Each structure stands twice: as structure tokens, then as C-alpha cells.
Amino acid sequence: MIAELEARESWKRRDYSAGYTQAGHAAALAIEEGDEYRWWKMVLLQAECLRDQGSIQECRELAAKLSTHAVSASAPDLGARAYILLAVSLQGLGRLSEAVDAASTATNLVAGDFENVYLHIQAEQALIAALAESGRLQAAWTECLVLQSLLTDAVDEDTAGKAYWVIGNVAFLTHRVKEGSKYHDLAAEKLSPSRDVDLWARFNRGSADMRLRAQLSDGATLRCIERAELATEVVGGSERDLLEMALVRGHWYYLTGDLDSAVSILAPLRSRFDVLASQTAAEASFILGKAMMEQGNDAESLQILEEAATLFDTAAATERSTTVREYLDSVQQQQRFLQGG
Structure with missing residues (x-):
């Protein structure tokens, strides 16, 4: 348990190398104790550390291993976590059709389960991103409507902000420019640089990218770029x-x-x-x-x-x-x- 806490603390501090090593140590201890569930959690954390430090191929390998493990099959939420991470890593490698399949599996595991609404939101985001990247924009917009229906007042601001960001992306890509701006404005209201500078950097970079794809070279786009550059400089990246x-x-x-x-x-x-x-x-x-x-x-x-x-x-x-x-x-x-x- 101490080894697990140390690994999670390193991950929160964005010391992903230390977090990966500590999670590996905790996983080894869990195996010695015959605790497969705790082992599974620590390997998942290792995969998340790899994702966050940009080691996408290695992340995919661990996520694929977890998605087919018996622990993942033991509960829908566990399977969804593994498949969401697998989908994100596959998208990061450009394997978009496989990413769509993995994200679809995740959504099917938790759809309609109120207790797992946060996982359903994450799964929808992964599915929408993979569909949009692969050019399946109408399917992506259909999933955006599903995602929007999940954003009740009970959902926290960071989660809602990330969801509005994704919906805005697809709106821009489907030439719904006013809607894209609206959803990205909603995302900006929910997300806060004081809570998470790295997320703020990624949002502004992503928002600028979508606005540029929509041929918007205006002041609002330039402000997104400048905010992203400043935040990236602060957090490193x-x-x-x-x-x-x-x-x-x-x-x-x-x-x-x-x-x-x-x-x-x-x-x-x-x-x-x-x-x-x-x-x-x-x-x-x-x-x-x-x-x-x-x-x-x-x-x-x-x-x-x-x-x-x-x-x-x-x-x-x-x-x-x-x-x-x-x-x-x-x-x-x-x-x-x-x-x-």
C-alpha cells in the first residue's frame, strides 16, 4: 500500500519516470502477495505514466495486456478503464480503426450505468476523438450528442470542460463554426490554469488547432496560441x-x-x-x-x-x-x- 501511494504521488507531481518505477515495484509486491487486483491497478498506473510522458507504444503494449486480463473481465468499470487507455494509445500511434474499436468496447461496457458515468464520459471522448481523426465526422457528431446528454450538474467542472472541448472540436470539423466556438468557450469557463496548467496548455493548443483547421486566423485564435505557448513553457511538456x-x-x-x-x-x-x-x-x-x-x-x-x-x-x-x-x-x-x- 505504501509503494502504491508513493507511485500515485509521483504521478500527481508529473514525475512519470519515478511513478512508473514505483508502480512496477508495487505491482511486484502485489504478485508476491497473490493480489491480482492490486497488481492490475499498478500496471494500469504504469501505462498511464507512459502515456503522460509520451511513450505511446509502450503504453499501448501494457494497455493491450490489461484489456485481455481476467481482472478486466471481472467488472465493467475495470474493462472500460483498460479499453479507454488502449484506445487513446492506439489513436496516438495513428491506428485509428483499432482505436475506434477499443473505445466502442469501453462505451458498451459502461453505457447506461449511472455509477460509472465518468467512465462513460471518458469512453465517449476517446471514441469521438478516434472517429473524428479518422474522418468519420457524422458518426463523431452523433456520439457528441450522446456525450452532451451525460453532462448533468452532477459532473465536475474539469470533466465537463474536457467534454465540451471534444464536442467543440467536432463542431469545428463539421463546419459548425459558431457551435465550435460556443463549446470551446464553455470549456474555457470550466477549465482553469490554476488547477491544471498542463491541461490548460493542451486545451488552448487543441482549440487553436481546430480553429485553424476551420480557417479562422483571427484574434481569438492567436490568443489561444499565445496562452498555449505560455502554459507549455511553464509546465515544460x-x-x-x-x-x-x-x-x-x-x-x-x-x-x-x-x-x-x-x-x-x-x-x-x-x-x-x-x-x-x-x-x-x-x-x-x-x-x-x-x-x-x-x-x-x-x-x-x-x-x-x-x-x-x-x-x-x-x-x-x-x-x-x-x-x-x-x-x-x-x-x-x-x-x-x-x-x-
Whole structure:
């Protein structure tokens, strides 16, 4: 029990390396005592530490192990916890169809169970995120309506804030711009930098990303970017956090017409694509390719745009891949026309 408390305290302090090691020690002690349930809890904590420090592949391996374990099958809430973590890690690796399946399993385990409403909310969020990333936007919006129905007055502010954030994301992606802004405003009201600076950084970065995808290069978007950059600087952040922040800033420069700044920020990301999810790397390549194309660097930009389409295919984000290929076709047709072909 002492080893477990030490591990949880390290996790709360964001000392994920220490938390992982201490949770492993507690898990070993639990096995010695024949306590599979306590072992399961500590391995779950190890997986959460791996997720939070950006070790997504290792997190997936532990989450997959837990999801098929007998302890997970012993109660719906335990199974849901394992499958939610599995879904999040699969999404982080760009394995979107598998992430949808895992999140769907989690929602089915706890749907309609008031005692597990918080897990149902988390499962819906994981499902919506995976559906949206894979381009299944109508299905994602349908799940958003389910999620909204779970947000009663009994739900705490942080949980409600995260849920409104997810709903706003899908609203932006489905061109419901006013609704997207409304839900993100609700999220901003519920979330607080004084309670969790890291969450505040991730929310503002995510909100900026969605606004940029909706072609909103206004003052509200810039404020989101600046808040995210400041909060990320305060809390530190993993390498993935810093790369995603750079992508958002690069996208802002592209939309505001500062092509040189966009390219200077986005081009170095290509050497670190192994740290990012496939679909995130694909977005970076797509924006970089368009920026270089507009600079007149045709040959290299075409190569980078092909890279973007391939990365979207890898992530099973077929609609985004189609968007890239349509852009490529239009560019190549224009070039043939200008050449008299």
C-alpha cells in the first residue's frame, strides 16, 4: 500500500519516470502477495505514466495486456478503464480503426450505468476523438450528442470542460463554426490554469488547432496560441507536446501568409515524425507542402504532399488522404495547363 501511494504521488507531481518505477515495484509486491487486483491497478498506473510522458507504444503494449486480463473481465468499470487507455494509445500511434474499436468496447461496457458515468464520459471522448481523426465526422457528431446528454450538474467542472472541448472540436470539423466556438468557450469557463496548467496548455493548443483547421486566423485564435505557448513553457511538456505546439504556430503563419516562417517551423518537424501520431505528421506535411508550393518550390512540395497522403493512408484517415490527393491533382492540372499540355 505504501509503494502504491508513493507511485500515485509521483504521478500527481508529473514525475512519470519515478511513478512508473514505483508502480512496477508495487505491482511486484502485489504478485508476491497473490493480489491480482492490486497488481492490475499498478500496471494500469504504469501505462498511464507512459502515456503522460509520451511513450505511446509502450503504453499501448501494457494497455493491450490489461484489456485481455481476467481482472478486466471481472467488472465493467475495470474493462472500460483498460479499453479507454488502449484506445487513446492506439489513436496516438495513428491506428485509428483499432482505436475506434477499443473505445466502442469501453462505451458498451459502461453505457447506461449511472455509477460509472465518468467512465462513460471518458469512453465517449476517446471514441469521438478516434472517429473524428479518422474522418468519420457524422458518426463523431452523433456520439457528441450522446456525450452532451451525460453532462448533468452532477459532473465536475474539469470533466465537463474536457467534454465540451471534444464536442467543440467536432463542431469545428463539421463546419459548425459558431457551435465550435460556443463549446470551446464553455470549456474555457470550466477549465482553469490554476488547477491544471498542463491541461490548460493542451486545451488552448487543441482549440487553436481546430480553429485553424476551420480557417479562422483571427484574434481569438492567436490568443489561444499565445496562452498555449505560455502554459507549455511553464509546465515544460513532452517532446510530442512541443512538436504539436510548433505545428500549430506553423499553421498560423501559413494561414496569415507568412510562408517563410511557416516553412522554417514546419520543415524541421519531418525529422521527428516518429514522435508524432501518423495523422498529426500528415497534417504537418500537408501544410508544409502547400506553403512550399505557394513559394514556387514545386518539385519538393509535390514530394511532401505525396508523403502527407501516404501518412493519412497509414492512419486510416481516408477522407484526409482524399483531400490531399485532390489538392495534388488540382495543382498538377494547373501546371499542365500553364505548360500548354
